[in-house]
Amino acid sequence: MSSKSIILKTGREKSVLHRHPWIFSGAVDQVNGSPQAGETVLVRNASGDLLGSAAFSPASQIRARMWTWDTEETIDEAFFQKRIEKALEFRKGVIPAGETDAYRLIHGESDGLPGLVVDLYGDWLVVQILSCGAEAHRETLVRLLEELIGIGNIYERSDVDVRQLEGLTDRTGVLHGVRPPDPLWIHENGVKFAVDLVKGQKTGFYLDQRANRHRVGQLAESRSVLNCFCYSGGFSLYALMGGAKDVISVDSSAEALNLARLNLQANSLPAQKAEWLQGDVFHVLREMRDRARKFDLIILDPPKFAHTAAQAEKAARGYKDINLLAFKLLNSGGILATFSCSGGVSADLFQKIVAGAALDAGVDARIIDLLRQGPDHSVALNFPEGAYLKGIICQV
Ligand code: SAH
Numbered sequence: 154m155s156s157k158s159i160i161l162k163t164g165r166e167k168s169v170l171h172r173h174p175w176i177f178s179g180a181v182d183q184v185n186g187s188p189q190a191g192e193t194v195l196v197r198n199a200s201g202d203l204l205g206s207a208a209f210s211p212a213s214q215i216r217a218r219m220w221t222w223d224t225e226e227t228i229d230e231a232f233f234q235k236r237i238e239k240a241l242e243f244r245k246g247v248i249p250a251g252e253t254d255a256y257r258l259i260h261g262e263s264d265g266l267p268g269l270v271v272d273l274y275g276d277w278l279v280v281q282i283l284s285c286g287a288e289a290h291r292e293t294l295v296r297l298l299e300e301l302i303g304i305g306n307i308y309e310r311s312d313v314d315v316r317q318l319e320g321l322t323d324r325t326g327v328l329h330g331v332r333p334p335d336p337l338w339i340h341e342n343g344v345k346f347a348v349d350l351v352k353g354q355k356t357g358f359y360l361d362q363r364a365n366r367h368r369v370g371q372l373a374e375s376r377s378v379l380n381c382f383c384y385s386g387g388f389s390l391y392a393l394m395g396g397a398k399d400v401i402s403v404d405s406s407a408e409a410l411n412l413a414r415l416n417l418q419a420n421s422l423p424a425q426k427a428e429w430l431q432g433d434v435f436h437v438l439r440e441m442r443d444r445a446r447k448f449d450l451i452i453l454d455p456p457k458f459a460h461t462a463a464q465a466e467k468a469a470r471g472y473k474d475i476n477l478l479a480f481k482l483l484n485s486g487g488i489l490a491t492f493s494c495s496g497g498v499s500a501d502l503f504q505k506i507v508a509g510a511a512l513d514a515g516v517d518a519r520i521i522d523l524l525r526q527g528p529d530h531s532v533a534l535n536f537p538e539g540a541y542l543k544g545i546i547c548q549v
Contacts, residue, residue: 191289208286
């Protein structure tokens, strides 16, 4: 067991006792033994009582991430094996056989593995290492993933902004096996999607929206649909499968729209019902309002507007703007499916913003469904920050 340790300030052990995995710099009184970035340290309260073990992160405001609250447990290969096995076991219960061949296997803190994200895409694994604690154990983690999951093709996509906060630079490339094909095909609820694991957004696909795409698809029959921030056409394809009259899809990325067109073709869906628009949704919605365009179903699935709680206000203005415009573009009886993946914007706040947008647009709307990320993007009850995606389906 490590002899290096951090001592918390008096009274600052509460969140650790509640099994929250993050220890902020302001809670730390002393660091003993000069631990390196990512090294395991013992965590003690001000009286010296042992609370567990954590990964030390000298550069980050999150100064340490708890590996365990078990004061006997050592952070070694056997520890990581147990945690990975638990995560895999949980997925067996929440992903019905045949639903998809692409889903999240490990979701960081919520799976007891802070800073580690692993997504399965058919015969490939995509790994993201987001904290210096996980970084320090990268060889062990990659070897265990290969052994325990039995998939030999592992690609790294640690090209995410949060690594900078941990003092880490981007890393991408093959970790094991061969380079993924471009594109790789996945199958989700009977829909085929082309995924670019090397250059695509996130780890290649928005796996967290799987159940919500399905739900929205069920509401699309005979409706004219506007899908904003469409990426590779996820919601658009489900809407067409669900019998939509026509679908206009908007995204600013040409690469995303190329994938979307490929996906439409691969699923033998009628090209004349789908229009793909490259543009800025904020402008496109205004233009459509000025031309008095109307739709029966509008989807808003923007990128993260707030990375931290401090940016919530600016994010709120962005959400208000697009939701207000969308409400104005809906026919009577029309449906809005609106999402926020900003961790800094709570479900409560998001609902208030959408309510404010409806008020200013002069429409009455009722909630049909409240949505969240799929269960493979697990949320530990002791880590509410893990629940970042929220959605509201409402009808005017
Ligand atoms: N709904 C998609 C995921 C959307 S992710 C799915 O189910 O797969 C957000 C998308 O918004 C990205 O594809 C990004 O390229 C696009 N985007 C970001 N800012 C934009 C803007 N201002 N206007 C249009 N598209 C934007």
